[in-house]
Amino acid sequence: MKRPLNPSGAGLWLGLALLAGLSLALDALATFLAFGDTPRAWDGLWLVGQLLLVGSLLMLGLRWRELAPLARLAWGLLLAYSLLNAALAGWPWLQARWLGPAQPATLSLVDAGRTLQWRGAPAEGDTERLRAQLAQAPAVRQVDLQGSGGSLPEALRLAALLRERRLDTRASGPCQGPCAALFLAGARRQLLPEAQLAWQRLGAPSLNPLLHTWALSLQHTLWQGMGLSADFAQRALLTRAPRWWQAEETDLIAQGGLSQADYPLDLVLPEPSGAQPQEYLQALRSHRLWRLLDARLPGTLAQAQALLVQQHAGGDTAATQLALHQYALDRERHLLAGASVEMRYRFLDLQRERLQALNKNDADCRALLAGSAAVRRKLGAELARQESVWLEDAAVEPRPPAPSRHVVALDAEVLRKTWNRQGLGLLDRLAAANERQALDCAPAIRLIEEVRALQPAQRKPAQRRLFD
Structure with a gap:
């Protein structure tokens, strides 16, 4: 025999309030489960709660005729809300637990x-x-x-x-x-x-x-x-x-989402034991600056990959990074040979700052001018960053037109009038190929400042002599 139901009693409204609270709690639990690595038992807790909630509402619905109009409205809204939320949370759960993805990984x-x-x-x-x-x-x-x-x-x-x-x-x-x-x-x-x-x-x-x-x-x-x-x-x-x-x-x-080596030109290298050539190529391709160098100077990545395969086989990662940096300086010379006047001017400024940072260590200054990567790596983080910025800008700038024969002949005349024979000799030593011919710190800094102080018509021929 059914127990009489008071259609407007406090017990009915308390029951609806408890069911509403259970519905909200289950919604919160479903949200928490969707965005966290929680124990799988919690999924079962949510499922049991949903069955209890919906079952209770359906049981109450069997006595629909005994409910007051306002209680019917509250019951209907709560049932609709609970079923919709159960569907929103339950469909992803059903897919994950039983249906699985259309194409597994x-x-x-x-x-x-x-x-x-x-x-x-x-x-x-x-x-x-x-x-x-x-x-x-x-x-x-x-x-x-x-x-x-x-x-x-x-x-x-x-x-x-x-x-x-x-x-x-x-x-x-x-x-x-x-x-x-x-x-x-x-x-x-x-x-x-x-x-x-x-x-x-x-x-x-x-x-x-x-x-x-x-x-x-x-x-x-x-x-x-x-x-x-x-x-x-x-x-x-x-x-x-x-x-x-x-x-x-x-x-x-x-x-910090991407791993970076200590020096801007360095790579995150694979473990040397058993490393495959393709791993070195992918390490190079993951580095923005090396990709830009290859776009400007095709073949850069292939040559760097061959260098890494050979150098890293010995297992010395520091020596490998140094060898890679030295190869980058070879690429830098090619960039300078095709760089604009503005980029060459920036390079001279940067070279002067490097020389000043060496604090009158003439041996290091000579090695720097001769293109020593080992010396560059001693100069600190800020100069390393500036080096990386210059390389990137030089790699992406539009190619300037090559000078004509007339310009080359005119350069020789301008240089002859601007510099005496000794001055031209010093200018050549500013971009020496080996340490014995390179300048010491003070004369190198002084000469760079002299070049920077020249009028544009005189400075351009001097830069072309240095870098072409």
């Missing part, structure tokens, strides 16, 4: 088993797949990533595994959303020129606007926990799904 080995290629979106169970793959391939040192979308909680579990194994990561194509979490988990991180790291703001699986605000806060906390700044996370999360916000390489470098 593929894992394959390249570079003689040293690189694991990940292609696709993270999905439920991928962490165990990756763990099993790594157990069968102990030589893996790096994970090459491409993928868009997928399960963020599973991506966080995958990221934890990458950190546990201290594996490097490299993005070689679109790497969006959860894939970016995997990328940031790398011990060392490289971004190839065709890669796209992108983020988007995900909404809460709920109709409650307060939970959308909380979901945004959870995403801010998540990405900042991976090393991104609050400002970067805020900009990344301004773009709502399904659109993506792609980060610029310079932004990622400023964030």
Whole structure:
């Protein structure tokens, strides 16, 4: 026998209030589960709660006729709200637990088993797949990533595994959303020129606007926990799904999102033991300055790759970086030979600052003028940064027209009238090919200042004599 129901009693409204509170709590739990690596038992807790909520509302609905009009309205709204929220949160859960992705991520080995290629979106169970793959391939040192979308909680579990194994990561194509979490988990991180790291703001699986605000806060906390700044996370999360916000390489470098070597021209090199030539090429391609040098002087990357393969085989990373820097100075001479008057003027300014920084150490000054990378690497971070800026600007500036024969003949006449034979000899020693012919600190600085003080019509021939 049914118990009589008071259609307007306090007990009925208390029951509806409790069910409303349960609905809000389940919405909050679903939002938390969507943006965190939580124990899987919590999913079961949410499911049991939803069954209890909907079942209670349906049981109450069996006594529809006994409810007052206002109670009917409250019951109907609560049922509709609960069912819609259950669908919003339950469909992704159903896909992850039972349906799975339309195309599971593929894992394959390249570079003689040293690189694991990940292609696709993270999905439920991928962490165990990756763990099993790594157990069968102990030589893996790096994970090459491409993928868009997928399960963020599973991506966080995958990221934890990458950190546990201290594996490097490299993005070689679109790497969006959860894939970016995997990328940031790398011990060392490289971004190839065709890669796209992108983020988007995900909404809460709920109709409650307060939970959308909380979901945004959870995403801010998540990405900042991976090393991104609050400002970067805020900009990344301004773009709502399904659109993506792609980060610029310079932004990622400023964030520390990309691994950088100690010196601007240095590379993040693979472990020398068993390293493959392709790994060195990818290390070069992940460095913006080396890509620009190759675009201006074709063949630069191929020659640098051959140098790295030969030099790094001995296992001395410091000596390899020095040899690579020395090769960059050879590229610098080619840039100077085709540089504009303005770029040559900037180079002389920078060379003077280097000479002054050597503090009258004549041996180092002579080595610097002869093109010693070892001396350049002793000059400090600021001069290293200026060197990198000059190389980048020289690599991208428009090519100036080559001087005509008439100009070359006129240069000889201008130089003869501006400089005596001794002065021309000193000018040649400012760009000497070896240390024995190079100038000491004081005369070199003085000569650069004399060249800079010349009128443009006299300075251009002097620069062409130095650098052509």
